Amino acid sequence: MTQCGGTVKKLMKRKFLHFFTMTGIHRDAPVGIQCLQRFSSWLCPRWQINRLRWYQASVLILTYFTYMTYHLTRKPISVVKSVLHQNCSALPPPSFVPADDQWCNWPPFNTNDANTLLGTLDSAFLFSYAAAMFVSGMIAERVDLRYFLSLGMMFSAILCYLFGLAKTLNIHNISYYLLVQAGAGVAQTTGWPGTVAIVGKWFGNTKKGLIFGVWNSHTSLGNILGTIMAAEYVENDWSLSFVYPALVMGVVGFLVFLFLAPEPRCVGLTVDRGSPSRQQRRSVDEDEPSQVIVGDQTASLRPNRHSANSPPYQEDEPSEETSLLSRRPRGTNAVSLTRALAIPGVIEFSLSLFFAKLVSYTFLYWLPLYINSSTALTPRQSGELSTAFDVGGVAGAVLAGVLADAAGCPALVCCAFYALCAPTLLLYQWWGATSYALNVTLLVIAGVLVNGPYALITTAVSAELGTHSSLSGDSQALATVTAIIDGTGSIGAAVGPMLAGVVSSAGTWSYVFYMLITCDFMALLLLLRISRSEVMKIRQDRRLASPRLVRIE
DSSP, X not given: OHHHHHHHHHHHHHHHHHHHXXXXXXXXXXXXXXXXXXXXXXXXXXXXXXXHHHHHHHHHHHHHHHHHHHHHHHTHHHHHHHHHSOOGGGSOOOTTSOSOTTTTSOTTSOSTTHHHHHHHHHHHHHHHHXXXXXXXXXXHTTSOHHHHHHHHHHHHHHHHHHHHHHHHTTOOOHHHHHHHHHHHHHHHTTHHHHHHHHHHHHSOSTTHHHHHHHHTHHHHHHHHHHXXXXXXXXXXXXXXXXXXXXXXXXXXXXXXXXXXXXXXXXGTOEEOOSOOOXXXXXXXXXXXXXXXXXXXXXXXXXXXXXOTTOSOEXXXXXOHHHHHHHHSOOOOOBOOHHHHHTSTTHHHHHHHHHHHHHHHHHHHHHHHHHHHHHSSOOHHHHHHHHHHHHHHHHHHHHHHHHHHHHHSOHHHHHHHHHHHXXXXXXXXXXXXXXXXXXXXXXXXXXXHHHHHHHHHIIIIIHHHHHTOGGGTTOOBOHHHHHHHHHHHHHHHHHHHHHHHHHHHHHSOHHHHHHHHHHHHXXXXXXXXXXXXXXXXXXXXXXXXXXXXXXXXX
């Protein structure tokens, strides 16, 4: 009787597994994907599609809009600064307002040191972001990234809404604003390690500079949309400048929870980590791998068997064994912080990003106010003009990725951008305010040169270092390495706006630009050693590739 019962259980189990594999429905898949799978299997049961490509496209789109909303909710504070403290003497006061040179400002930002207070708000966000990033990266290695991202987006949206709620509730206590900004900084650390790790697991290394360059435009697009959305309401009701971005982020977070597949295993796709087939071995032998140099070693862009984002992903034939593997969590070993730091190139790129992100975030948080103070433009017009910098950032991310793919030398590409960036910033400080057209032109060029290396280091370089050969088989370093690099850069992002607030209050804006140019040169110097290794490797490859002359006597 017991044997009969066991046989019945096995038959039921096989039928259950057969139903899920034949219909393409997997229990670990997000709820929204399961519904789509059931609908598609009912509507078009014989419709053959490349499931891997469809899932890759959906992951790329969802993670793109995910991180776009993270920057969408960061940007409003830079636009609202121009109305929290402004030149009241240039505005006609209403009849019921008493004669006061601070009547139009929002307490507690109605003092002479308002720029310092506004810089403190930026620092509260960015320092908490930088400190929490290291912890967030290690957490991301150990939890389901779909829940990690959707919860982080929910809390970020709530905190963004709370900042705008301060105007509705007439809150004037500086502690409230500091606490909201610090909490937002912690919540926003879920975005970068989560999205980069997911994209790294779904896409191979080939041409990843281009893929990540196009994908990384979400940062600039989020800044642009956040600026436009905030500028629309900043002069009438600045609380709405925070409410609507928060609403958008909440909606996207819900879609992430429903549809984002954090790794191929969740939807029944597996990674072939065994020995390659005869055809694969032939293609590997025939194709020359492109190289990316990190530290003193070279890491092949061709996937290795230990990489967390190694293609090809194989869609196995439906069987009981494969289906069980597709649903069972696999044991993974997350690397320690010290081991991740020991990867060649991590420290150099992290410190370089410290200065690159300092420059980028100073523009992010202070550019609208600088334009408003150096020109005759209104706060709304200043915010809209500042989007030219982010438009250049989109082009810079793609250009840096393409050049890194073509040359195989990311550090050298970064150094070239840094070298051209310093004179561009000086030209903008001298002549940016002379005409609107020149202002736009120089801002676009500055955006290309500032955000190009920043985007390259935080995406393609981070993903390459996260699967470095020195890990000896550990495949769970993507989020940790990404968090180390971006966390170090975030410390610079926290220092930059704070120093800009202090320097602009104590002196003139020209000193802020001199500070940014100095930081640009520091970022360049930190990558000189790796750039030298890349140049030597290129020369060595050319010598090996050139035909040898044989003397015939």
